[in-house]
Amino acid sequence: MSDSADNIVVFDHVQKSYDGENLVVKDLNLQVARGEFLTMLGPSGSGKTTVLMMLAGFETPTHGQILLEGTPINNVPPHKRGIGMVFQNYALFPHMTVGENLAFPLEVRGMNKADAEAKVKRALEMVRLPEFGNRRPAQLSGGQQQRVAVARALVFEPELVLMDEPLGALDKNLREEMQYEIKHIHESLGVSMVYVTHDQSEALTMSNRIAVFEDGVIQQLAAPDDLYERPDNAFVAGFIGENNRLFGKVIGEDGASCQVELEGGGGVVNAKKVNNGGVGSRTTLSLRPERVTINPTEGQSANSCKARVEELIYLGDHIRTRVTVSGNEDFIIKVPNAHGHPVLQKGTEVKVGWETEDCRALDAPAG
């Protein structure tokens, strides 16, 4: 990634404003490596779709430059960019058959009929719909339409394919199936993909790297496991996966860890220094529910805290336990349904413990 020639797309200080007052995208710097599957993840209104539309050519940056294969494309119209795109509602042309839909990008490129037909056939085989060339899009199921849309974006062999929440309209099972299918297509073709979604599990399943967007800024750009296990800030920690938050004040630091006095009277705990301010500042402690132990044995965990059991939800493989820790009533612990797991009663007092490594001191809550 250090060599710029490996990057198919470069965003260089890109800004976008629709009204001249508010920036939807603020100073975006992002490189997409060749062959990479990069996901832009974020809540709606975070600017991720705007970034995609600027890349596709349907919006122009107010400031900064976008480079495709090293060439600035700010003034290149969409049809000359050669970027494949899958739209949210597929945008399959309703008045054309599936075959005509797929042939369209080849036709406008002036490809002769026989070659185009062969390519369409291959594309349909790739998405496992070889018999559907003569159907109309309306005669297909949602999943089939989705596959056709993917095939159409790939049939003219672009180097880069953009996908704008393509699985949003599918039901859960189909969505998971399609996630794997798109992932496999990406792996087998080696194209670069930029994928936009607000669904974190989708992002974690498919991506090489994920850029988490919030408020027009990339909050963190990292591989899925990094993003989940080592979030940089409170927003990412809260947005990706389930997360327990405790607020407190930093009262001391030593090396990689710091001491935090919890608000709500939970006492002092150790946390890993990540993104917190200096001594005396407020901080958000982030703890994953599966990294918290109930009633740890002496010396098992570096930190422990009193807690009261509020609610027990049986989920088969684990018991979702809601406890109050230091005034936070929504502290969730996943207790695995394993041999000898602690049997808890609602309303009882227990101890919860965790490793300093798993408790990350992040930026202070807003306000």
Add this chain to the structure above:
Amino acid sequence: MANVADTMPDPMTGEDGIPLKTKLRIAERRNRIKAALLVLPLFAFILVTFLVPIGQMLYRSVENNIIADNLPRTIELLSEWDGNNLPPEPVFETMVAELKIARETKEIGKIGKRLNYEMSGMLSLFKKSGRKVRKLETGPYKEALIKIDKDWGDPEVWATIKQVSDRITGSYYLAAVDLKRSPQGEIVAQPDYKQIYVSLFIKTLWISLLVTMTCILLGFPVSFLLSNLPMRTSNLLMILVLLPFWTSLLVRTTSWIALLQSEGMINDLLVTIGFIGDDERLKMMFNQTGTIIAMTHILLPFMILPLYSVMKTISPSYVRAARSLGANPFTAFWRIYFPQTLPGIGAGSILVFILSIGYYITPALVGGQDGQLISNLIAYHMQSSLNWGLAAALGSILLAGVLVLYMIYNKIVGIDNMKLG
């Protein structure tokens, strides 16, 4: 399960012993009656004001009782006549007798008028003879009648009477397409000076087509703009489109007169800026141009509304998808956007076209001599010439034409694809 079996011994029978199927049927019938009662007032209204008049019109276009009612014995005798020479004396005798009766019942004018449609001069012949046969008491009637008017000596007069004696006639329809039946019973063209209807039908279709085309050309961009604007702006502009609907048709048409006539605003302006000389003022009113301009203006909303409602539903992502797939803006529009607007164009066109071919007020006011349409002539026959049979035949042909167009449209586009809102 045991409980259910106790209360319902037979699953197909309700608790009161009536079979479930019967109960369902009763309930469904009640719903149907309720639905029927709700539409009954409108149905009755349509029946009385729409279907019955159409039926009457169709009947009147073939109805031909006047001769058969008033000259029954004459035409009975005429049926045995070979039509070569003059009919024999008994025919003249009964004719005189029946003319006397017709004179008493004041039907003689109607008889003359009906016969006059087939052969000019018949009305005056009957009126004159009606006055004079009073004094005829004894025969021979043949000579007496011919003495009253020598036309009675013309076998064609008798052949015409014989020909229109049927109670059902197609002669109005023949007249409506510039044909007639010769006294020998062959279908022949009307004399040149009477051939007006076919060319008028063609002109009506042609003007309607022109109006429809201009409505498409003018309405398409407007609808496109409206459908792409934000809701608030487009609603505001939509009011402007609808504004003509809230103004009287008469006011709108007469405003065009004020604008377009040779002493009107546009001509005055052109003369003032020196674009044309005072003696070469454009003739834009009281001719076809005026009819087309005014009708296009009046019918434009009927094109814009369905087009707009169709365009509103076309997601911008289609054009974007086409662009991202490599289509330039024109290809994306022509291959992807335009075909999806066809249901709207179809709906708008059929509306405008059908309204155009029956348009009356506007051509009557601004059409002058050469901008008149078929409906103006129908009105003329209804109100002035009082040839209701011909008016009905012309109207029926128009109605049939609209139905045929509707069927063609249904065949090509499919009426389900038509979107009006």
